[in-house]
Amino acid sequence: MNPNFHTLDFIILGIYAVALIGIGWWVSRTKKGQTKTAEDYFLASKALPWWAIGSSLIAANISAEQFIGMSGSGFAGGLAVASYEFMAALTLIIVGKFFLPIFIKQGIYTIPEFVERRFSTNLKTILAVFWIALFIFVNLTSVLYLGGKAIDTVVGTGDGSMVMPAIIALALFAAAYSLYGGLSAVAWTDVLQVALLVIGGVITTVIALNYVTPEGGVINGISHVADVAGDKFDMILSRDNKEYNNLPGIYVLIGGLWVANLYYWGFNQYIIQRTLAARSLKEAQRGIAFAAFLKMLIPFIVAVPGIVAWVMYSENMYDARAAFEIAGSTSLNNDNAYPWLISSFIPIGLKGLVLAALAAAIVSSLASMLNSTSTIFTMDIYKPYIKPQASQGQLVNVGRLSAAIALIIAVLLAPMLGGIDQMFQYIQEYTGLVSPGILAVFLMGLFWKKATNKGAIWGVLASIPVALLFKLLPLEMPFMDQMFYTCIITIVIIFMVSLCNCKTDDDPKAIALTSDMFKTDKVFNICAYVICILLVVIYTVFF
Numbered sequence: 001m002n003p004n005f006h007t008l009d010f011i012i013l014g015i016y017a018v019a020l021i022g023i024g025w026w027v028s029r030t031k032k033g034q035t036k037t038a039e040d041y042f043l044a045s046k047a048l049p050w051w052a053i054g055s056s057l058i059a060a061n062i063s064a065e066q067f068i069g070m071s072g073s074g075f076a077g078g079l080a081v082a083s084y085e086f087m088a089a090l091t092l093i094i095v096g097k098f099f100l101p102i103f104i105k106q107g108i109y110t111i112p113e114f115v116e117r118r119f120s121t122n123l124k125t126i127l128a129v130f131w132i133a134l135f136i137f138v139n140l141t142s143v144l145y146l147g148g149k150a151i152d153t154v155v156g157t158g159d160g161s162m163v164m165p166a167i168i169a170l171a172l173f174a175a176a177y178s179l180y181g182g183l184s185a186v187a188w189t190d191v192l193q194v195a196l197l198v199i200g201g202v203i204t205t206v207i208a209l210n211y212v213t214p215e216g217g218v219i220n221g222i223s224h225v226a227d228v229a230g231d232k233f234d235m236i237l238s239r240d241n242k243e244y245n246n247l248p249g250i251y252v253l254i255g256g257l258w259v260a261n262l263y264y265w266g267f268n269q270y271i272i273q274r275t276l277a278a279r280s281l282k283e284a285q286r287g288i289a290f291a292a293f294l295k296m297l298i299p300f301i302v303a304v305p306g307i308v309a310w311v312m313y314s315e316n317m318y319d320a321r322a323a324f325e326i327a328g329s330t331s332l333n334n335d336n337a338y339p340w341l342i343s344s345f346i347p348i349g350l351k352g353l354v355l356a357a358l359a360a361a362i363v364s365s366l367a368s369m370l371n372s373t374s375t376i377f378t379m380d381i382y383k384p385y386i387k388p389q390a391s392q393g394q395l396v397n398v399g400r401l402s403a404a405i406a407l408i409i410a411v412l413l414a415p416m417l418g419g420i421d422q423m424f425q426y427i428q429e430y431t432g433l434v435s436p437g438i439l440a441v442f443l444m445g446l447f448w449k450k451a452t453n454k455g456a457i458w459g460v461l462a463s464i465p466v467a468l469l470f471k472l473l474p475l476e477m478p479f480m481d482q483m484f485y486t487c488i489i490t491i492v493i494i495f496m497v498s499l500c501n502c503k504t505d506d507d508p509k510a511i512a513l514t515s516d517m518f519k520t521d522k523v524f525n526i527c528a529y530v531i532c533i534l535l536v537v538i539y540t541v542f543f
Helices: 007-027 038-046 050-061 064-077 079-106 111-118 121-154 163-181 183-211 218-228 256-267 269-276 281-314 317-324 334-345 350-386 392-417 423-431 435-447 453-472 479-501 522-541
Strands: none
Touching: 007 163, 007 183, 007 350, 038 183, 038 269, 038 350, 038 392, 050 183, 050 269, 050 281, 050 350, 064 079, 064 121, 064 281, 064 334, 064 350, 079 111, 079 256, 079 269, 079 281, 079 522, 111 121, 111 269, 111 350, 111 435, 121 163, 121 269, 121 334, 121 350, 121 392, 121 423, 121 435, 121 453, 163 183, 163 350, 163 392, 183 218, 183 269, 183 281, 183 334, 183 350, 218 281, 256 269, 256 423, 256 435, 256 479, 269 281, 269 350, 281 334, 281 522, 334 350, 350 392, 435 453, 435 479, 453 479
């Protein structure tokens, strides 16, 4: 056990756990004489207000892969990794303006359900299986592993002995309220979670900056980090930068990052499910705008601590090199940066609060992924193929059971991820094998009326071999560029096959689009303008 982690820290962590589970059970309780329906369980009764939607979007998104993985990438490559967050803010505005009106009008539970309405049941099933596999084998496993690794560093001795117990504890914690309550429990507890993770992130950043110079002081820390690590604040990397293959310069802004962001924020079930549970389209759009503003804050509480840790490590401050060299490790692992800062510099009491914030980020994402995995399995596989006449109560029970099974599989697989240097980049890279094809199918299905089912199936099936070909050939091409070219090739395949099937007429299942569908209110429009202005300022200052 780490001697720096005090009894008071455990008490604070325990209070957080009890409060979260209690809130989750309370908000998702069923009134006497009523039965929880599929809409109650999977879509929170379609009653979420904008502030709950925005908070839940960020809580679902910000997890160990950001706090640990992105901080590790900040340690390795600097602020350039923040493009994922900054450009996500703009992506959210695009999703709110052009995608949400179509999805909400369709009244769907899942993204695969939309695929069925636009194309076919066969394509829906293919994509449903894709997503379930992706959630379990990439998302859930990576979040659990990173969370376990962080707790091992902060609470344990860093020798890996607490990784598996921590993984099990995190899994049980997430299951304790999300399996029973569904999206209601997840979304409403996320309001508390996002407040806690922002507070914890700010505390860690401020304290790290205070300790980065011998004389102390946050202002001194900022000045020192800027002097020592000035090149770490370049948002656009040059070709000679060692991290260029992960973040390929200007092409981050005009190429593959758009594929990653549009797929993630527009067509990812565990993200978009919150907006489908909104009271109205207006509430959903305002929630997305709120999330976009929160996204702008994340780099300063996630990537910056990684840069500060790099400064400490490079200057051999506070025996940083020895602290990073965990027992049994033969080389520096960037993903130790954030947990090390918590373990070494956060004082007693606040350490428990900061770890609670980290746990909040991990558990909220786990709960979101579990809920979405169970939603897709129940509504897109179990109901149509296994028991079409299933009652509402049976659907809810199957959702709980499928989430539990997914969690057990992820717990068993998570320890196998040990040895990966930059987990955030690993997640992006391997998600990138499927995301370009799925994005191409959705973009063509939404906005090109001649796109056919055969074209979509050929496109999505061909996209994976194309992505693997780019990855395996000795091209030395950044994976973002691989994603971009894979998406373009998939679009061409869908276009060509569809034209062969439907030379003159529109596809019978094409979406009827009107200009009125994309009208947004004054609040959303003002938020969109402010986000764009902030992005221009940030990229001008840190170019």
